[in-house]
Amino acid sequence: MRRQVLFEVARTFLAITLALLLGFIITCLVSSEPVYAFRTFILGPFTSVLRFSSFIETVIPLIFTGLAVSMVFQASQFNIGAEGQFFLGGVAATMVGVALNLPPVIHALVALAGGAVAGGLGGYIPGVLKARWGTSELVSSLMLNYVFFRLGIYVINYHFRDPVAGAMVSHPLRQTSWLQQFLPPTRLHWGVLVAAMAVLFSFLFLYRTRWGYALRMTGLNRSFAGYSGINTASVIIYAQVVGGALAGLGGASELLGIHRRFLWQTMPGYGFDGIIIAILARNNPLLVPVAALFLGYLRTGADIMARMTDITSEMVMVIQAIMILLITAQAFLGHIKHRMVVREAKEHAKLN
Amino acid sequence: MDTILEMKGITLVYPNGVLANYGVDFSVRAGEIHALVGENGAGKTTLMKILFGLERPDDGAIFLKGQPIECTSPHVAISHGIGMVHQHFMLVPSLTVAENVVLGAEPRRGLFFDWKRAASITNEIAQRYNLPVDPAARVQDIPVGMRQKVEILKALLRGAEILVLDEPTAVLTPQETAELFASLQKLKEQNHTIIFISHKLREVRAISDRVTVMRAGRVVGTLETDSVTETEISRLMVGRDVLLKVNKPPIAPGRPVLRVEGLCYTSDTGKEVLKGIDLELREGEILGVAGVEGNGQRELVEILTGLRGATHGSIWVGDEEMSHPTPRRVRDCRTAHIPEDRMTYGVADRASVEENLISDRFGQPRFNRGPLMDIAKVRETGASLVREFQIRTQSPQAPVMMLSGGNIQKVVVAREFSSQPKLIIANQPTRGIDVGATEFIHRRMIQSCQDGAAILLVSADLNEVMSLSDRLVVMYDGELVAHFPDAHVASEEELGLYMLGVKRQEAGEVATS
């Protein structure tokens, strides 16, 4: 078994290496200064305090959606809905941040809670439809993304829009609701702490509570869970709700910590990033920050590269795509693994 | 007769490390009906899937009429004249019979599919082999026996000389079975070779010329059917020839633990699977349910344990009415369940041994402190159960899939027996596991009875039900057809007659209370 874990780790690293190699080859093909460009990409995030802090800022929302998707994946349910739930979280935080008048800290906490509740509701719908009637959560969560997006845009445009601002943005949030940036001149904000707590919560919930246990068993073998007396329908619902709440919390934290007014006119894309992170982290909450750091690092590096050289930052999306393809391809290096299994089984048969 | 087919040294390992076939040699003569027998999991189906190109062996070779062939896909196997009728029908429900029959070899008119010719082709071949079907009917609307005919026609249309049938009678009524056997004899007369997978020995005797016995992925012998008795075949199949020496000491039965009245169940396809079952079970006793598999035992157990809803009838566990139980309610009434299919229901194979050991009780206060689970307590429980039930594992934290079949079953048994059950429902508790584990499980069952539990033991293994049970009932075609108040006076021959529906007791005699 340890050999197989090592094998998986090696496979992941090989996939990452191959994807980066491909990125380098592409750079060589289109850039007039490929080595410089690629070095900027790899080392960029460490070349100044501001760059490093922008790297960390990028990671915060990624952690939330990575956790959200992992939570739902652990129950063997699909989740494309983190995108819309994250968005809803941001909308709800805006509503609380603009409309309510509360003392500092408490205001921020209520706004965060609002985001979590909104995201959780967003997860409840696909969860209930799947648990009750077996409606594909893949399609329903995908469709709900668009519904939530339009709903959010409507709420902001018609009820919270700042008519003075040139662009389509909301009124600024009240200062009391902000997650303070604690390390000027960087934009690092207390969302880091919220993210860390979310990681801890997700880990404890999954591996240290009876609900998490029921969720994991349902994911590993739903028939077994049902036979054991676990109400698997309710597990499916709360897995989606908790996942949604985590995504919503992420949207709220991003709004309260960085933007301080609602300005998304498209979906910000963190939900799909969450899927990549969950795959890299093998749905383990403790590995989610590692995967999010890695992804955030690639993003930041690419942005810096785009500013300094003739390569656009979108190259990193190509690299990410190749990584997902190679990591999820079970048969990539699969024959080596099978030979390992055959050899062990034969040895075992000879012993008996 | 000449050997038409030979498989030599076939080895196949599944990705989870299970050795399905190991050095298997298998040969078939032209024009014979060759039975391939063995317990579930012995590797019969896997061997035939290799022949048909659905699985690739890790080792070994196949010879057809002396020539080596590579069965890399069903397409190749079909081109060599090999056809297979699978246990689970390989039909497309929404398509018509004719479309199913010609699928893969469709008649065409220009660019388009020629439906009329498909129907006439189907009619033609159906007449030639005397297997009448309705070409225009949708497969989802026709009965099981008819579907099987469609399957056989599919193979024959593709020129199958060697026809493999995987447990063809499992889903058939006795009349349909008789009809099938007549068709097979006719095919044999027309020089087809038939390989017939089964674990029903009477059928093997009735229809086959030779029989090959498999056990645990290996061939243990090939015999002329006429020269052996069923007992000899079964001895080869299970690999033990003595009655197990664990006899249950008789016990004065106490208060009733389980009462079942008029339990009926009709399946999705409209088949009456249970036709009014009455049972009573008392503290301290083991009631054995003997019968050939597929006579309603599985459904009875699944209804009693809340995995399936009954059509009507009532169930009481102790004093509580449980006519529409859920698994949770059943377990709260201190009922334990050893399921027939341990990999589907019994364990989550990627979870650890200790996680599997607490799946029915993780919500109890003793495993939780506030919102968090008491991991130390889980560890302690896991370790002590592993010790008590002699589960051979590297550690209680190792995933269940690393264990052998017998040890996986011990994980199930350890969980179920350690819940202080008043009622244990055990379905095939020792199927496909080694002798050591079997004896261990039997001893634990007896001990539970001495502690006051009642056990409903469902098993196709006659040795097992006869040596362990206090009382015995026989199930045939969804009914209880015999009741032996003292299991030890029943003889195997007599039970066999009831199990096959040759004999049945009067209604008064069967009443179990």
Place this chain on the structure above:
Amino acid sequence: MQNLISVILSASFGYAVLRVTTPILFAALGAVVSDRAGVINIGLEGMMLTSAFTGVVVSALTGSAWLGLMAGVLAATGLALIMGYFSLKLKADIILAGIALNLLASGGTVFLLYVVAKDKGISSSLASKVMPQWQLPLIKELPVLGRILSNHNVITYIALVSALAVYYFLYRTPLGLRVRAVGENPHAAESVGVSVHRLQFIALAISGALAGFGGAHLSMGYVSWFSRDMTAGRGFIGLAAAALGGRTPFGALVASLFFGFADALSNYLQSLRIPSEFVQMIPYLATVVGLAIHARGRAKRRDGRVA
């Protein structure tokens, strides 16, 4: 309200519905073909985007809109085959593979756009071509109907013909029979020697080609430029339309028209100062509700037999 009804009944509105339906219909037909073969094509979005981009670049290079269209369709088909290779041969989860390909297309097109046009947003510096519009003889003479049906872009007519073609393909050809068999019971198909993977590859290729036409319509239909992520979720909407349409070509057509109707309506409503968001939401909500009712019916039938 009066105003609204007169808008909906106007010929120009009908014309607009057909126009915005076109790319959705292609995506929906692509989804139907791949769904029926048992492979869910989440990558439609990326395939459309790739085609839209390739079409613009090739038509600018060659000066021929038709060559651009062909190149776009080929590129989308190629992407579908890559998806097939990873999911069928290398056993990657097909949904994750689809998500990866969408990412690849989204990033890859912007990356290349910058290389060829030195712009990250729009290809307006490229002199790309637009597919011609066709006057339909006879039909164009009809009152109202003529104004709705005639004078569309060629690709719109290809879309309508494709719906018919997909119907004939699925229900009237041997290959279509096999596709349906593979999707419904792959083991059945395999057991009679039909190669499941080969058919799924074929279905994915067809699905990709259809998506390719849809993508080309976006960048070469009514505009002559490519902009980043210009598909804006139409591939996913196509998936929804296929599901809502019961996975049949004509069902998909009706569902696509419904999506197109809502889309066109929302454009008009904006001018009438009615919140367009709610109108735009309708198709998605309808999909969720439709699927839920469908699944509920199935669940009821299942329970009904047992009870």
